[in-house]
Amino acid sequence: MAIVTSKEMFKKAYDGGYAVGAFNVNNMEIIQGICDAAIEQRAPLILQVSKGARKYANHIYLMKLIEAAVEDAEQNAGFDLPICVHLDHGDSFELCKSCIDGGFTSVMIDASSKPFAENIEITRQVVAYAHDHGVVVEAELGTLAGVEDEVKVSAEDSSYTRPEEVEEFVSKTGCDSLAIAIGTSHGAYKFTPEQCTRNEKGILVPPPLRFDVLEEVSKRLPGFPIVLHGSSSVPQEFVKIINENGGKMPDAVGIPEEQLRKAASLSVCKINIDSDLRLAMTASIRQYLAEHPADFDPRQYLKPGRQAIKDMVAHKMVDVLGCNGKA
Ligand SMILES: [Zn+2]
Numbered sequence: 345m346a347i348v349t350s351k352e353m354f355k356k357a358y359d360g361g362y363a364v365g366a367f368n369v370n371n372m373e374i375i376q377g378i379c380d381a382a383i384e385q386r387a388p389l390i391l392q393v394s395k396g397a398r399k400y401a402n403h404i405y406l407m408k409l410i411e412a413a414v415e416d417a418e419q420n421a422g423f424d425l426p427i428c429v430h431l432d433h434g435d436s437f438e439l440c441k442s443c444i445d446g447g448f449t450s451v452m453i454d455a456s457s458k459p460f461a462e463n464i465e466i467t468r469q470v471v472a473y474a475h476d477h478g479v480v481v482e483a484e485l486g487t488l489a490g491v492e493d494e495v496k497v498s499a500e501d502s503s504y505t506r507p508e509e510v511e512e513f514v515s516k517t518g519c520d521s522l523a524i525a526i527g528t529s530h531g532a533y534k535f536t537p538e539q540c541t542r543n544e545k546g547i548l549v550p551p552p553l554r555f556d557v558l559e560e561v562s563k564r565l566p567g568f569p570i571v572l573h574g575s576s577s578v579p580q581e582f583v584k585i586i587n588e589n590g591g592k593m594p595d596a597v598g599i600p601e602e603q604l605r606k607a608a609s610l611s612v613c614k615i616n617i618d619s620d621l622r623l624a625m626t627a628s629i630r631q632y633l634a635e636h637p638a639d640f641d642p643r644q645y646l647k648p649g650r651q652a653i654k655d656m657v658a659h660k661m662v663d664v665l666g667c668n669g670k671a
Pocket residue numbers: 433530573574616
């Protein structure tokens with residue numbers, strides 16, 4: 345059985361100058377697409393489940409599907425696929441405990457919106473329970489801006505992680521990895537057009553990531569794994585397919601892949617990618633249905649949807665994360 349914690353994965357990723365991909369899952373096709381790519385690429389893998397995904401698919405279904413993926417890899421691909429099963433954005437001790445009790449090997453406690461002392465207290469509580477059960481904990485310092493924020497990212501330094509806080513936070517909580525805010529953002533609309541410039545093709549270019557903050561954090565926490573959330577790149581070719589096939593996603597924008605590749609080569613050991621998988625799957629399904637208006641068997645469009653997930657994950661592993669061949 346190769347459901348493991350991220351401890352070894354992160355150590356190797358830190359030393360090897362790459363990052364492990366953390367992909368959000370909520371149904372069978374997504375899990376299969378991601379795992380097929382990981383098997384082919386011989387890549388370590390983090391499958392993460394949000395509170396919403398757990399509500400949608402039910403904890404036990406997701407856990408059994410992931411166990412099935414591990415068994416399938418062993419039996420049919422002859423490969424001991426190492427998968428870390430992680431709770432994304434746990435917002436309470438109870439939720440984290442329920443996932444730990446339910447077989448997850450890693451949880452995130454996100455108390456980043458709380459005051460510093462309270463964040464420390466909640467995180468410490470989760471770490472104590474998790475470590476007692478052989479589970480690792482990701483915590484967060486700093487707040488990721490989203491498109492719904494009224495705040496202008498360029499002028500709002502307080503949303504970035506404050507490097508001067510990280511040593512105290514990590515030593516007092518005992519967390520195993522830390523998500524920081526350096527200018528990434530959740531969703532497919534990471535920045536408003538006003539926050540961006542436009543390139544010659546009229547496509548939005550977001551403000552660059554704050555590598556100075558990442559560097560300062562890494563200096564203060566040598567050897568410690570850093571996590572980036574909100575790190576989809578929102579590839580414009582997929583937005584275009586969606587928009588050409590009945591979709592409506594104007595000005596969707598993400599983080600350029602070169603910047604994520606650079607972060608992966610530094611202390612960032614885990615990069616969360618969710619929106620890009622959604623875009624790939626939706627684009628493929630929209631295109632399929634537009635081209636085959638008479639088809640109505642879900643397998644007909646879910647099959648290319650699953651393939652689109654696999655292709656996107658393989659691309660991320662090889663061209664962005666650098667984790668291919670590392671399992
Ligand atoms: Zn996140």
